[in-house]
Amino acid sequence: MLLGPxxxxxxxxxxxxxxxxxxxRNAIVLFMCIELMLNAVNLTFIALxxxxxxxxQIMVFFVMTVAAAEAAVGLAIILAVFRHHQSVDLKNIxxxxx
Amino acid sequence: MTEIVFxxxxxxxxxxxxxxxxxRNPVSAALWLVAAMxxxxxxxxxxxxxxxxxxxxxxxxxxxxxxFLFVIMLLNLGREANDIRRWPALLAGVAIAAGIVAPLLAxxxxxxxxxxxxxxxxxxxxxxxxxxxxxxxxxRLAENQGVVGAIAGPLFxxxxxxxxxxxxxxxxxxxxxxxxxxxRL
Numbered sequence: 042m043l044l045g046p047x048x049x050x051x052x053x054x055x056x057x058x059x060x061x062x063x064x065x066r067n068a069i070v071l072f073m074c075i076e077l078m079l080n081a082v083n084l085t086f087i088a089l090x091x092x093x094x095x096x097x098q099i100m101v102f103f104v105m106t107v108a109a110a111e112a113a114v115g116l117a118i119i120l121a122v123f124r125h126h127q128s129v130d131l132k133n134i135x136x137x138x139x
Numbered sequence: 140m141t142e143i144v145f146x147x148x149x150x151x152x153x154x155x156x157x158x159x160x161x162x163r164n165p166v167s168a169a170l171w172l173v174a175a176m177x178x179x180x181x182x183x184x185x186x187x188x189x190x191x192x193x194x195x196x197x198x199x200x201x202x203x204x205x206x207f208l209f210v211i212m213l214l215n216l217g218r219e220a221n222d223i224r225r226w227p228a229l230l231a232g233v234a235i236a237a238g239i240v241a242p243l244l245a246x247x248x249x250x251x252x253x254x255x256x257x258x259x260x261x262x263x264x265x266x267x268x269x270x271x272x273x274x275x276x277x278x279r280l281a282e283n284q285g286v287v288g289a290i291a292g293p294l295f296x297x298x299x300x301x302x303x304x305x306x307x308x309x310x311x312x313x314x315x316x317x318x319x320x321x322x323r324l
Contacts, residue, residue, distance in 0.1 A: 042141070042186070042187075043141070043142065043145055043185070043186065044249070045247040045248075045249075046142075046145060046146070046149065046247075047145075047182070047186060048246040048247055048249065049244055049246070049247045050149045050152065050153070050182070051243075051246075052239075052240055052243030052244050052246060052247075053153055053240065053244075054152060054153065054156055054175075055239070055243060056236050056239050056240040056243065057153070057156040057157055057159075057160060058156070058160075059235055059236065059239055060160060060232045060233075060235065060236045061159070061160030063224075063228060063231055063232040063235055064160065064223055064224050064228055064229055064232040065160065065222060065223060065224070066222040066223075066224060067165060067216070067222040069165050069207065069210065069211055069216065070160070070165055070168050070222070072207070073159060073168060073169060073172050073207060074159075074160060076172065076199070076203065077156055077159065077160075077172065077175065080175070080176060080179055080199070083179075083191075083195075084179060084182065084183075085246075087182075087183050087186050087188045087191060088186055090188065091186055091187055091278070094280075095280055095289055095290055095293055096293065096297075096298075098188050098190070098191050098290055099290060099293055099294050099298050101188075101191050102191070102194070102290075102294065103298075103301060103305060105194060105195075105198050105199065106305045106308065106309065107305075107308065108199070108203065109198060109202065109203055109309070109312075110308055110309055110311070110312030111312075112203045112206055112207070113206065113312050113313070113315075113316040114312050114315050114316050114319065116206060116207070116210045116316075117315070117316040117317075117318075117319035117320040118319055119210065119214075120210065120213075120214070120319070120320045121319050121320065123214050124322075129214065129216065130222055
């Protein structure tokens with residue numbers, strides 16, 4: 042049921058997330074694009090779990106937990122970076138550039 | 140009927156996603172992302188994953204996006220200059236989009252029966268891990284055991300160890316976030 046359209050929708054959403062990561066410089070918006078990509082992959086899991094049993098839905102559960110942990114740690118890193126540079130713009134964050 | 144609702148929600152998700160990556164203001168970008176997640180939650184319900192749809196609204200649209208909005212407002216962002224890159228990176232973005240979306244759209248050709256016939260020669264029925272026709276796997280389990288019960292069984296039996304490891308991961312994330320964000324321990 043709706044497997045092909047759901048997979049196509051997830052492909053489009055994943056691509057939107059990748060494009061966002063490439064074209065934006067704001068670190069927080071970058072994180073939001075990563076969340077969008079995780080959501081696209083979750084949609085793939087859900088669509089295929091209709092056919093292949095409920096393990097896919099449990100995997101989505103784990104992906105959400107990891108996304109929550111990642112958001113908490115990532116935003117803490119952004120906070121620490123903001124204290125140094127007074128900015129979250131990636132063009133100002135070049136400490137590791139050789 | 141289901142198809143119409145699916146396409147409405149799908150278009151809403153795509154439009155919200157595009158608006159999210161093109162909005163200059165981080166707060167409006169975050170709110171567009173919330174809209175995309177709500178649309179995805181509706182799609183999950185249509186795809187017989189009602190529990191995951193509820194969790195999506197609670198955890199993603201609720202907790203995670205509130206955390207994002209909280210940090211945006213704490214840092215007082217949104218009055219900075221346009222942070223969308225100029226044309227070389229934009230061009231790279233379009234090229235990457237074309238390169239990624241083409242193979243991913245080929246996923247549409249996937250069908251469970253085709254995979255089963257290619258792997259084993261003939262589809263095998265009966266085992267939950269194998270192929271069931273017409274999306275019956277999730278629906279039938281939900282009818283037998285209830286929407287939550289169908290997930291709770293495997294989560295606390297087959298996937299018990301990953302579940303416990305997840306709790307350790309969350310503990311590590313909490314400690315790590317405190318250590319990183321605190322000025323001085």
